[in-house]
Every structure is written in structure tokens, then in C-alpha cells.
Amino acid sequence: MSPISSHQHIVVIGAGIIGIQCALELQTRGFSVSVVDSKEPGTATSEGNAGCIAVAEIFPISLPGLIWSVPKMLADPLGPLSIRWGYLPQLSPWLWQFLLAGRRRPSEKITGELAALLGHSWSDHQVVAKRTGTEYLFKHEGFLFAYHTERGYKESAHEWSVRTQHGISYTRLTRNELLELEPELNPGFFAGVHVPGVRHSINPKKLVQELALEFKRNGGAILKANAKDFGFRDGRISQVFLDNGQTVETKGVVLAAGAWSGTISSKLGYKVPLDTERGYNTTIPSPAVSVTRPIFLVERSAVITPMEMGLRIGGAVELAGLKAPANFSRAKALLSHGKSALPRLNLENGREWMGFRPSMPDSKPIISRSGHHPNVYFAFGHGHLGLTLAATTARLIGDMSSTDLTPTEAIPFSIERFV
Numbered sequence: 199m200s201p202i203s204s205h206q207h208i209v210v211i212g213a214g215i216i217g218i219q220c221a222l223e224l225q226t227r228g229f230s231v232s233v234v235d236s237k238e239p240g241t242a243t244s245e246g247n248a249g250c251i252a253v254a255e256i257f258p259i260s261l262p263g264l265i266w267s268v269p270k271m272l273a274d275p276l277g278p279l280s281i282r283w284g285y286l287p288q289l290s291p292w293l294w295q296f297l298l299a300g301r302r303r304p305s306e307k308i309t310g311e312l313a314a315l316l317g318h319s320w321s322d323h324q325v326v327a328k329r330t331g332t333e334y335l336f337k338h339e340g341f342l343f344a345y346h347t348e349r350g351y352k353e354s355a356h357e358w359s360v361r362t363q364h365g366i367s368y369t370r371l372t373r374n375e376l377l378e379l380e381p382e383l384n385p386g387f388f389a390g391v392h393v394p395g396v397r398h399s400i401n402p403k404k405l406v407q408e409l410a411l412e413f414k415r416n417g418g419a420i421l422k423a424n425a426k427d428f429g430f431r432d433g434r435i436s437q438v439f440l441d442n443g444q445t446v447e448t449k450g451v452v453l454a455a456g457a458w459s460g461t462i463s464s465k466l467g468y469k470v471p472l473d474t475e476r477g478y479n480t481t482i483p484s485p486a487v488s489v490t491r492p493i494f495l496v497e498r499s500a501v502i503t504p505m506e507m508g509l510r511i512g513g514a515v516e517l518a519g520l521k522a523p524a525n526f527s528r529a530k531a532l533l534s535h536g537k538s539a540l541p542r543l544n545l546e547n548g549r550e551w552m553g554f555r556p557s558m559p560d561s562k563p564i565i566s567r568s569g570h571h572p573n574v575y576f577a578f579g580h581g582h583l584g585l586t587l588a589a590t591t592a593r594l595i596g597d598m599s600s601t602d603l604t605p606t607e608a609i610p611f612s613i614e615r616f617v
């Protein structure tokens with residue numbers, strides 16, 4: 199017997215891309231579903247990301263040797279990585295586990311696990327996109343890695359051979375071939391690599407909104423409040439207490455509150471090392487240049503994505519927690535990398551944005567059933583890959599809630615790895 203019978207009521211906490219995909223999936227499996235969130239769907243981290251279905255991003259963020267490049271990265275406050283020093287005491291346990299994950303053996307294992315999960319990411323999105331009529335929000339133009347220097351290009355050789363081992367196809371490009379694909383690029387680039395299998399969303403916020411509308415059309419409810427606590431009966435979750443005073447009776451809960459899932463997990467019996475890698479970008483409505491596909495400026499850690507709202511340029515990582523105010527000089531620094539990559543870029547009227555990637559120290563999401571309560575599920579911590587893995591996460595959560603079994607694919611992503 200499954201832990202929750204179909205047609206029973208289940209609450210999804212969080213209306214980002216992960217929560218809404220989970221809600222839709224559970225609905226198609228016959229559950230009656232309510233989503234709770236005080237914010238409108240898709241208006242937190244899922245709003246402003248770079249839109250890539252990043253199937254080639256199989257590596258954890260912490261890798262062997264990273265520790266030696268950290269001092270150089272930190273020396274530049276607007277570089278690819280920054281830490282707010284006041285936040286360091288709070289961050290230390292996460293940082294320690296992050297460094298441990300970056301040792302050779304663990305990082306190779308994580309790479310294999312992420313590659314296996316990422317292998318399904320587009321096919322899972324495609325199923326949902328077809329069913330919901332949202333295919334028009336995706337483009338299939340591949341993804342371009344652009345290298346400024348011969349050194350950067352040569353240093354990436356190992357990375358590319360690992361991608362080959364994991365079945366990711368790509369084409370190496372000379373400078374001329376790179377410029378043929380993207381003629382607006384600065385001719386000063388050394389070389390590039392094109393990954394043809396990558397799709398991108400031309401409007402990640404609209405994607406969540408459209409999926410949320412479909413969810414409502416199918417009878418789903420979205421309650422505008424935050425979950426703050428839970429009630430339990432006979433070892434099972436039975437109530438969700440909202441911060442507007444409402445109590446929702448339920449037969450199950452999926453926690454998908456992105457970077458804010460830590461405190462709620464502790465109310466469900468788990469202390470997880472979730473933190474946030476904050477990222478910045480600017481969306482330029484009239485860029486005056488045309489770019490066909492997302493371009494990663496490798497040495498600058500900046501991504502340029504063509505979207506229906508204009509050109510979005512940003513990326514990088516800031517470790518500063520959930521409360522520190524945004525430092526938009528980081529967005530400006532990333533934008534200046536964009537301008538040097540696309541010399542004719544018009545910078546006017548750019549809209550700056552910061553988002554909170556929900557990051558586990560081992561760069562693996564938590565896609566898991568609770569070991570404490572059989573009707574509680576976790577779907578958070580997707581870091582740099584939340585859009586990419588949303589439909590796959592939802593399918594796995596759907597499988598877990600409809601049967602007693604944990605799908606083999608989900609085993610490496612269990613919450614129990616932190617117990």
C-alpha cells in the first residue's frame with residue numbers, strides 16, 4: 199500500500215519551479231493538492247535564473263583543487279566568488295562539508311550521480327511541457343562555452359573528457375567557428391565548445407506562472423500564506439499551520455521551499471546543511487545585439503542568455519546568507535563582462551536582480567521521503583540546477599508518494615545522507 203492513497207489531500211510548501219512541478223505531478227497522479235506560499239508563484243529564485251536546462255553541468259561546485267584558487271577569487275570582491283566575512287561563523291559548518299565534498303573520490307561519485315539524474319532532465323520537462331502547452335517557452339539552440347584564453351581552454355580538457363565518459367556530446371570550436379555561431383562575440387576570444395543538447399527557457403518566471411495556472415485549472419488550490427509548523431498523528435503528518443492562522447488538514451506534505459527550507463526541515467526532524475549561493479544578473483530589454491543561444495564566459499563565470507524579455511547577463515556566487523542586503527555592484531561587474539564579450543551591447547534600462555540558490559554543500563538536491571514520517575517528502579537544495587531538475591524531481595516525488603518504494607535514481611539524493 200502506498201503511504202498516501204490517491205485522491206487524498208497533499209500540501210506542497212513553496213511555489214517556485216520545484217513546488218509547482220511537484221504539485222502538477224501529484225495532481226496528474228490523482229491527488230488533491232494545495233500549494234502554500236505567501237509569494238506569487240515563480241517570484242523568488244525561479245524568477246530570474248539563467249533559464250538553462252543545464253544537462254552538461256554534471257560537476258559539483260566543490261572540486262579538487264578549488265581550495266587553492268579560492269584566495270585569488272576572494273581577492274576580487276566582485277569576482278566569481280565572494281563571502282561576506284560577517285557571515286563566516288554561520289557558514290563554517292556548510293563550508294567545511296563543501297570542502298570535504300570537493301575531495302577527488304567524493305566529487306567523482308557526485309559527478310556520476312548528478313550526470314545520471316541530469317540525463318533525464320529534458321525528457322521529463324518535455325512530458326510536462328507537452329501536457330501543459332508550455333513548449334513554446336523553451337528553445338533548442340545548445341549552449342556555448344566561450345574561452346578567453348588558451349590557458350583556460352587547455353585547463354578545461356579534463357572536464358570535457360569526463361563529460362564524454364558521461365555521454366554528453368559537444369563540438370570544439372576554433373575562434374572562427376565560435377564567431378560564426380555567435381557573430382556579435384568579441385573576436386578576442388580564443389576558442390569555444392558547443393553543447394548541442396542544451397535547451398533554454400526564454401522566460402523562467404512565465405514558465406512557473408503558466409504551470410501554476412494549469413494546476414489551478416485542474417482544480418488545485420494555491421493558499422497565500424507561509425507554512426510555519428505542523429501537527430502529527432500516529433507518527434504521520436496530519437496538519438500544516440499557516441502564518442495567517444489557518445490550519446490545513448492533510449494526508450501528506452512535500453517541502454519545496456527552496457533556500458528557506460532549512461528552518462522548516464528542523465520542524466520535521468531534520469537539521470540539514472542548507473545554505474544559499476546568491477547570484478546576480480541584469481536583464482537588458484533592448485540589447486541591440488542578437489545572441490542565439492546561452493553563452494558561458496568561462497573565465498568570468500558569467501552566463502548570457504537570450505530571453506523574450508531581452509538579454510540576461512549574470513551568474514557568480516556570493517556566500518552571504520538569506521538576510522544580508524543585495525550588493526548590486528556584483529550585477530554591474532557581471533554586466534561589464536557581458537559588455538566586453540559583446541562590444542556592441544546597449545546597456546540601457548537593465549533590470550538588476552539577485553536570487554538565492556538553495557545549495558547543499560555536496561551540490562546534490564534532496565529528493566527524498568522522510569525517515570521519520572512516511573507521508574513527508576523533501577524536494578529542495580537544487581543549487582545551480584533547480585530549473586533543470588524540476589520535472590525530474592517532481593516525477594521522483596510522484597513515484598515515492600504513489601508507492602512504498604524509493605526509485606533507485608533517487609537513492610543518492612536522500613535526506614538521510616546528512617543524519
Ligand SMILES: Cc1cc2nc3c(=O)[nH]c(=O)nc-3n(C[C@H](O)[C@H](O)[C@H](O)COP(=O)(O)OP(=O)(O)OC[C@H]3O[C@@H](n4cnc5c(N)ncnc54)[C@H](O)[C@@H]3O)c2cc1C
Pocket residue numbers: 211212213214215216217234235236237238240241242243244245246247248249250251252423424425426454455456457458459462476477478479512513552553554555556578579580581582583584585586587
Ligand atoms: C543567477 C542565477 C542563475 C541561475 N541559473 C540557472 C539555470 O540556468 N538553470 C537552472 O537549472 N537553475 C538555475 N539557477 C538555480 C535555480 O534558479 C534554482 O535552483 C531554482 O529556482 C530553485 O527553485 P525552488 O522552487 O527550489 O526555489 P524558489 O524559486 O526560491 O521557490 C521557493 C518558494 O518557497 C517559498 N517559501 C519559503 N518559505 C516558505 C514557507 N515557510 N511556506 C511556504 N512557502 C515558503 C518562497 O516564497 C518561494 O516562493 C540559477 C540561480 C541563480 C540565482
